[in-house]
Amino acid sequence: xxxxxxxxxxxxxxxxxxxxxxxxxxxxxxxxxxxxxxxxxxxxxxxxxxxxxxxxxxxxxxxxxxxxxxxxxxxxxxxxxxxxxxxxxxxxxxxxxxxxxxxxxxxxxxxxxxxxxxxxxxxxxxxxxxxxxxxxxxxxxxxxxxxxxxxxxxxxxxxxxxxxxxxxxxxxxxxxxxxxxxxxxxxxxxxxxxxxxxxxxxxxxxxxxxxxxxxxxxxxxxxxxxxxxxxxxxxxxxxxxxxxxxxxxxxxxxxxxxxxxxxxxxxxxxxxxxxxxxxxxxxxxxxxxxxxxxxxxxxxxxxxxxxxxxxxxxxxxxxxxxxxxxxxxxxxxxxxxxxxxxxxxxxxxxxxxxxxxxxxxxxxxxxxxxx
Amino acid sequence: xxxxxxxxxxxxxxxxxxxxxxxxxxxxxxxxxxxxxxxxxxxxxxxxxxxxxxxxxxxxxxxxxxxxxxxxxxxxxxxxxxxxxxxxxxxxxxxxxxxxxxxxxxxxxxxxxxxxxxxxxxxxxxxxxxxxxxxxxxxxxxxxxxxxxxxxxxxxxxxxxxxxxxxxxxxxxxxxxxxxxxxxxxxxxxxxxxxxxxxxxxxxxxxxxxxxxxxxxxxxxxxxxxxxxxxxxxxxxxxxxxxxxxxxxxxxxxxxxxxxxxxxxxxxxxxxxxxxxxxxxxxxxxxxxxxxxxxxxxxxxxxxxxxxxxxxxxxxx
Numbered sequence: 001x002x003x004x005x006x007x008x009x010x011x012x013x014x015x016x017x018x019x020x021x022x023x024x025x026x027x028x029x030x031x032x033x034x035x036x037x038x039x040x041x042x043x044x045x046x047x048x049x050x051x052x053x054x055x056x057x058x059x060x061x062x063x064x065x066x067x068x069x070x071x072x073x074x075x076x077x078x079x080x081x082x083x084x085x086x087x088x089x090x091x092x093x094x095x096x097x098x099x100x101x102x103x104x105x106x107x108x109x110x111x112x113x114x115x116x117x118x119x120x121x122x123x124x125x126x127x128x129x130x131x132x133x134x135x136x137x138x139x140x141x142x143x144x145x146x147x148x149x150x151x152x153x154x155x156x157x158x159x160x161x162x163x164x165x166x167x168x169x170x171x172x173x174x175x176x177x178x179x180x181x182x183x184x185x186x187x188x189x190x191x192x193x194x195x196x197x198x199x200x201x202x203x204x205x206x207x208x209x210x211x212x213x214x215x216x217x218x219x220x221x222x223x224x225x226x227x228x229x230x231x232x233x234x235x236x237x238x239x240x241x242x243x244x245x246x247x248x249x250x251x252x253x254x255x256x257x258x259x260x261x262x263x264x265x266x267x268x269x270x271x272x273x274x275x276x277x278x279x280x281x282x283x284x285x286x287x288x289x290x291x292x293x294x295x296x297x298x299x300x301x302x303x304x305x306x307x308x309x310x311x312x313x314x315x316x317x318x319x320x321x322x323x324x325x326x327x328x329x330x331x332x333x334x335x336x337x338x339x340x341x342x343x344x345x346x347x348x349x350x351x352x353x354x355x356x357x358x359x360x361x362x363x364x365x366x367x368x369x370x371x
Numbered sequence: 372x373x374x375x376x377x378x379x380x381x382x383x384x385x386x387x388x389x390x391x392x393x394x395x396x397x398x399x400x401x402x403x404x405x406x407x408x409x410x411x412x413x414x415x416x417x418x419x420x421x422x423x424x425x426x427x428x429x430x431x432x433x434x435x436x437x438x439x440x441x442x443x444x445x446x447x448x449x450x451x452x453x454x455x456x457x458x459x460x461x462x463x464x465x466x467x468x469x470x471x472x473x474x475x476x477x478x479x480x481x482x483x484x485x486x487x488x489x490x491x492x493x494x495x496x497x498x499x500x501x502x503x504x505x506x507x508x509x510x511x512x513x514x515x516x517x518x519x520x521x522x523x524x525x526x527x528x529x530x531x532x533x534x535x536x537x538x539x540x541x542x543x544x545x546x547x548x549x550x551x552x553x554x555x556x557x558x559x560x561x562x563x564x565x566x567x568x569x570x571x572x573x574x575x576x577x578x579x580x581x582x583x584x585x586x587x588x589x590x591x592x593x594x595x596x597x598x599x600x601x602x603x604x605x606x607x608x609x610x611x612x613x614x615x616x617x618x619x620x621x622x623x624x625x626x627x628x629x630x631x632x633x634x635x636x637x638x639x640x641x642x643x644x645x646x647x648x649x650x651x652x653x654x655x656x657x658x659x660x661x662x663x664x665x666x667x668x669x670x671x672x673x674x675x676x677x678x679x680x681x682x683x684x685x686x687x688x
Contacts (some may be wrong), residue, residue, distance in 0.1 A: 049628065073451025083472065084472040084476065086476065130671045132666060132670065134671055136670070138674070141470075141471060141472055142401070142471050142472070143673065145472060146610065146614065147665070147666050147669045147670070148667035149607055149610065149662075150661075150662040150665030150667060150669070152662070152663075153607065153658050153659070153661055153665070154662035154666075156418070156656070157656075157659045160655045161656060161659070169380065252688075254389070270379055274476070274479060274480055274483060276478070277476045277479075278476075301602075317491070317492070318493055318495075318498070319487060319488075319490070319492060319493060322487060322491045323491070325483060325484075326487065327479075329480040329483070329484060332477075332480060333465070333477060338467060340473070353534060357462060
């Protein structure tokens with residue numbers, strides 16, 4: 001069977017092959033399709049726009065790897081606490097300012113800044129859980145969401161009140177971009193290389209932790225079914241606190257990495273929050289692995305749309321590359337429309353099943369009057 | 372005196388009107404709309420463009436799109452409501468079937484896209500150059516200054532009264548009861564034969580139209596619109612109003628709106644009397660208090676100052 005056909009998981013194919021036991025069908029996972037789709041899009045755009053697309057892809061991978069860190073942390077808390085944490089972006093901001101304090105005000109190495117930021121934001125996460133979110137556990141997802149909006153306002157403005165709103169810079173001196181061979185593309189060893197290395201290392205750490213340690217297994221169990229986890233002897237309270245610690249320190253590292261690439265300002269995290277949400281939704285809510293794929297896709301799509309919208313400037317759109325975020329949001333809305341469970345999420349209905357459900361719901365049922 | 376009074380009453384009333392729209396969506400139907408700023412913005416911009424008409428001053432690079440002949444102010448306001456409501460329906464159709472937090476994220480993204488369009492499409496909306504010379508009602512009849520402000524205050528209060536009466540009527544109607552049924556238990560409502568999707572869609576659309584009206588009033592009062600006025604963060608003060616006042620209770624929302632505006636107005640007044648260093652930080656302190664209020668109310672009094680009344684229809688009493 002052709003490779004392209006093999007990936008279809010429509011129920012009709014399943015039923016047809018159910019009688020045909022001898023053929024084992026190899027089904028490609030959906031994330032492979034998502035990656036192939038993005039690669040195809042890059043290829044087509046490369047043919048149209050040329051070299052800027054490849055440069056944009058590199059930038060997109062770098063920014064995307066930061067989104068991956070933010071999104072996998074957000075996805076962990078989303079999976080266990082079952083609410084969208086609107087303060088996650090501002091936790092990144094707090095991390096960036098914590099690193100700024102150590103790096104510039106105290107004058108220490110940036111590595112110490114990373115460590116201090118991770119510890120600070122992990123503590124902020126634990127405090128938020130103990131003071132606010134634990135009390136809202138029984139009240140459904142939207143109460144906690146509103147509380148997290150309040151937390152976001154407090155964190156964002158506390159940072160503004162302490163450090164004022166000036167744009168600040170970390171004391172990091174990245175070297176000049178170097179050219180990759182004779183391709184005309186360039187890459188920055190610190191802004192690009194270190195960022196990619198740090199996020200790959202942290203993602204590997206997260207993967208091995210989730211897969212092999214007791215804590216990681218307990219976290220997955222709690223995300224899957226809290227009551228069942230409790231009955232099998234897991235103490236969800238501790239697991240939730242550890243989740244906040246990991247998610248918070250990942251957010252802090254993402255914030256500092258972003259601050260190295262851009263700069264430090266109070267809305268740093270709030271502006272990337274939507275990209276992180278988009279990454280989480282594309283990957284499938286509550287799945288850290290999905291968040292990893294989603295983050296990279298969103299980063300690449302964002303930078304590609306920078307080039308595409310930039311080319312449209314003066315013809316159709318006046319804003320040009322100002323519309324950089326729009327591409328990422330459009331991808332998110334398309335995923336919400338056609339695959340709301342995300343790339344790695346659990347597929348609840350097949351598309352056919354959903355259509356049937358719709359038809360059944362809108363069918364008028366005639367009720368005969370008695371007598 | 373009239374000037375100062377109008378300076379307080381008009382913005383407060385506009386905040387109350389848009390919070391009433393949000394209360395229909397969030398308080399009565401349980402739909403979390405995180406893009407209030409976008410719908411207010413669409414109302415403001417469509418009112419501004421339609422009522423001022425096409426404008427071009429190439430010398431200073433100032434333009435915006437509009438009809439050749441400016442529309443009458445009432446028609447422009449109606450069009451603002453219709454357009455804001457239509458945008459709401461458009462974004463709601465794909466997202467209402469999904470979980471509550473998906474709607475929140477999708478509307479937040481929409482708000483950001485809308486703000487980018489306002490800011491960048493200079494030939495269409497005026498962009499960074501702002502959209503100005505927006506007319507006020509009764510401009511030709513009343514001399515400008517305190518009298519016009521006073522008249523505008525009356526127009527605002529009348530709009531609030533109208534919106535309040537309409538909302539009070541519809542939320543007590545069978546339709547309003549169905550909305551609350553959807554909020555409490557969507558599956559059970561559907562099992563009783565109600566079309567939950569259509570109920571949510573109409574509620575969302577009407578709420579957005581009311582936000583559009585608030586936007587039109589805002590544009591007309593300030594006579595100039597700035598794109599950054601409609602930043603996504605502006606949405607959350609409406610949430611504070613609804614939760615503070617009592618979600619699901621229109622009277623509570625009115626009370627909450629005026630209380631909340633009194634609070635932010637007071638911090639603005641205090642700013643005149645403190646040294647400039649503190650002055651700068653007072654805005655942030657204001658926002659911190661807003662955030663703390665939101666958290667404290669959600670934790671300890673989620674029903675707000677005036678809780679929603681549980682009333683039964685007359686036949687069941």
